[in-house]
Amino acid sequence: MSRQDGLSTAAAPPPVAVEPMQQAAASPAGGAWLAAEQIERQYDAPSANDAPPTRALASTSLRVDAGEFVCVVGPSGCGKTTLLRILGGLLRPTRGQVIFKGKLLTGPQQEIGYVFQHANLMPWRTVLRNVALPLELQHRPAEEIQARAQAVLKLVGLQGFEHSYPRQLSGGMAQRAALARTLVHAPELLLLDEPFGALDAITRERMNLELLGIRQAYACTAIMVTHSISEAVFLADRVLVMSQRPGRIVAQIAVPLPSPRTLELMGAADFASLTSEVRRAIDRQQA
Amino acid sequence: MWTAKRMPKMTAEAPLPGAKASTRRLKLEWLLAPLMLALAILLWDALVRWQQYPSFILPAPALVARKFATVLRDGSLWYHTQLTLLEIFAGMGLGLSCALVLGYFLAKSRRMERLLSPYLVAAQAVPIIALAPLLVIWIRSPGLSKVLIVALTIFFAALINTIVGIRSVQPDLVSLMHSLQASRWQILTKLEIPAAMPVLLGGLKIGVTLAVIGAVVAEFVGADRGLGYLINLARGILDTPLLFVALATLIIIAVLLYAVVSLLEHKLLAWQRIQ
Numbered sequence: 001m002s003r004q005d006g007l008s009t010a011a012a013p014p015p016v017a018v019e020p021m022q023q024a025a026a027s028p029a030g031g032a033w034l035a036a037e038q039i040e041r042q043y044d045a046p047s048a049n050d051a052p053p054t055r056a057l058a059s060t061s062l063r064v065d066a067g068e069f070v071c072v073v074g075p076s077g078c079g080k081t082t083l084l085r086i087l088g089g090l091l092r093p094t095r096g097q098v099i100f101k102g103k104l105l106t107g108p109q110q111e112i113g114y115v116f117q118h119a120n121l122m123p124w125r126t127v128l129r130n131v132a133l134p135l136e137l138q139h140r141p142a143e144e145i146q147a148r149a150q151a152v153l154k155l156v157g158l159q160g161f162e163h164s165y166p167r168q169l170s171g172g173m174a175q176r177a178a179l180a181r182t183l184v185h186a187p188e189l190l191l192l193d194e195p196f197g198a199l200d201a202i203t204r205e206r207m208n209l210e211l212l213g214i215r216q217a218y219a220c221t222a223i224m225v226t227h228s229i230s231e232a233v234f235l236a237d238r239v240l241v242m243s244q245r246p247g248r249i250v251a252q253i254a255v256p257l258p259s260p261r262t263l264e265l266m267g268a269a270d271f272a273s274l275t276s277e278v279r280r281a282i283d284r285q286q287a
Numbered sequence: 288m289w290t291a292k293r294m295p296k297m298t299a300e301a302p303l304p305g306a307k308a309s310t311r312r313l314k315l316e317w318l319l320a321p322l323m324l325a326l327a328i329l330l331w332d333a334l335v336r337w338q339q340y341p342s343f344i345l346p347a348p349a350l351v352a353r354k355f356a357t358v359l360r361d362g363s364l365w366y367h368t369q370l371t372l373l374e375i376f377a378g379m380g381l382g383l384s385c386a387l388v389l390g391y392f393l394a395k396s397r398r399m400e401r402l403l404s405p406y407l408v409a410a411q412a413v414p415i416i417a418l419a420p421l422l423v424i425w426i427r428s429p430g431l432s433k434v435l436i437v438a439l440t441i442f443f444a445a446l447i448n449t450i451v452g453i454r455s456v457q458p459d460l461v462s463l464m465h466s467l468q469a470s471r472w473q474i475l476t477k478l479e480i481p482a483a484m485p486v487l488l489g490g491l492k493i494g495v496t497l498a499v500i501g502a503v504v505a506e507f508v509g510a511d512r513g514l515g516y517l518i519n520l521a522r523g524i525l526d527t528p529l530l531f532v533a534l535a536t537l538i539i540i541a542v543l544l545y546a547v548v549s550l551l552e553h554k555l556l557a558w559q560r561i562q
Contacts, residue, residue, distance in 0.1 A: 090466055107468075114466040120459045124481045124558045133477070134467045165561045185467075 032063040032099070033221065034087070034189065039096035041082050055246035056082040059096065062240065062249060066188075069215060069222045071232035072240045072249075073278060079247030080225040081117070081193055087223060088114045088191045100189070110138075113187030115195045119174035121166040127177050128153065128162040134185040148184055155214060156180045172203040179211075183218060190215070192224040196231070205263060208234055212261055229282075233257075233274045234266060241281040251281035346528040354528040355535070368536055371514040374430075374502045375540070378437020379494065386442050390449025400450070411443040415501065419508040433505035440501030441494040448490025452483030485559070488552045495544035499537055
């Protein structure tokens with residue numbers, strides 16, 4: 001893995017006092033890089049009966065600055081994926097709006113890359129051709145596609161597996177390929193929906209470490225949904241805590257840990273106090 | 288859909304010795320089919336000799352073979368086969384293209400499916416053999432009516448397979464294509480068609496055999512040429528060896544068409560055999 005340690009001198013975000021966020025205190029998105037303003041989402045009942053629509057996401061606002069790594073944690077079924085899909089333009093909010101780089105988000109953007117919960121590779125394409133798909137859809141020249149796909153496969157440590165098929169990969173390798181496919185078109189915003197949820201603990205830690213390196217190499221902003229508290233604290237500059245369904249953001253906790261993070265960090269006292277901070281915020285919700 | 292279906296025959300074997308063993312087994316399998324055929328012909332011959340059947344009830348294999356050689360040499364077999372083949376291909380072309388287009392839209396719209404499916408099922412419930420005389424009356428061109436009958440015979444199977452195939456596309460892959468801003472056309476060509484291919488090819492396998500049946504049905508109803516006509520003619524003049532020749536030709540056509548589709552499957556779905 002190419003972790004570019006020289007890039008890691010960016011100052012850690014200043015420690016911010018931990019406080020429950022004011023619900024729906026949406027100020028206009030004055031200049032925020034990415035801002036969700038009081039977004040809500042309901043799902044209609046499957047059959048058009050009298051059944052009331054399900055509220056997946058209650059009025060939620062959030063702002064993300066360029067270069068930030070934000071993790072969203074919360075109980076399962078709380079609308080984390082719904083929130084992420086709305087931010088990615090894959091789902092329209094029932095109410096509210098998303099402003100991305102000063103413009104109203106109306107659909108998927110080339111600058112936004114989405115990594116799904118499952119690797120979601122096409123089984124009939126080789127790893128290389130799976131990774132090349134985004135560029136192929138943009139009608140890039142073949143040599144460029146080849147070069148960029150090879151480069152990104154090397155970055156995620158999959159060189160030598162270009163001509164393998166997805167069914168030949170382990171879960172971790174498949175998720176690396178999925179990550180490579182998202183990175184190949186160099187998105188500015190990386191949205192990750194529990195990408196390592198199905199992996200074993202050891203692979204997961206290694207993937208986390210590599211993800212930090214990759215994010216630095218690409219200098220992209222990232223929002224990741226997870227239900228692992230330690231994963232969230234390890235990766236994020238800021239952790240958002242969501243309530244149970246209908247989900248809303250109930251707390252945000254800044255993570256002022258030093259920047260080139262290593263796995264040893266997880267044994268540090270700061271790390272432990274931050275994870276218990278997050279856990280308390282979640283528990284407050286469930287009580 | 289594709290993961291569960293059609294797993295390769297060589298499972299759980301070490302790569303090198305396994306590959307060797309499976310090629311040996313493959314050779315054996317190739318030998319098995321002709322051996323069975325030879326055995327069946329021998330039994331048939333023994334039966335005729337033992338029971339002393341007259342040739343208009345059950346001709347001996349040698350007699351059928353002689354007849355085969357005669358009609359092959361004088362060109363009359365090819366004369367009839369040609370037309371039947373044409374009807375099969377034209378009918379399949381028409382039936383498949385209608386089923387693919389309609390099936391795609393029905394797969395996409397539950398409402399349209401609910402609206403049309405009772406009529407489609409009703410049309411399928413009417414036996415094609417009962418419908419064929421009507422089509423022959425309604426359609427002036429004898430060629431067109433036969434093509435239409437073949438098309439109708441395969442239509443339903445092809446339609447259902449198209450619907451199942453298109454619906455087997457994983458929703459998350461559709462989301463992925465949306466997130467990559469793929470156009471409708473790109474979603475069709477790069478996702479839906481390849482994802483539906485295993486099911487579509489399965490449907491085509493059924494379709495080719497049905498098409499042969501359809502062509503014979505069409506020729507039974509009214510024709511002056513074709514293998515179906517030849518069967519009718521042979522029955523009329525009690526030339527049972529000729530009837531056997533026509534039947535054998537139909538079987539050969541069906542087996543060859545099936546083999547072509549299998550070969551296509553082998554080429555297109557090579558990724559399914561990867562371990």
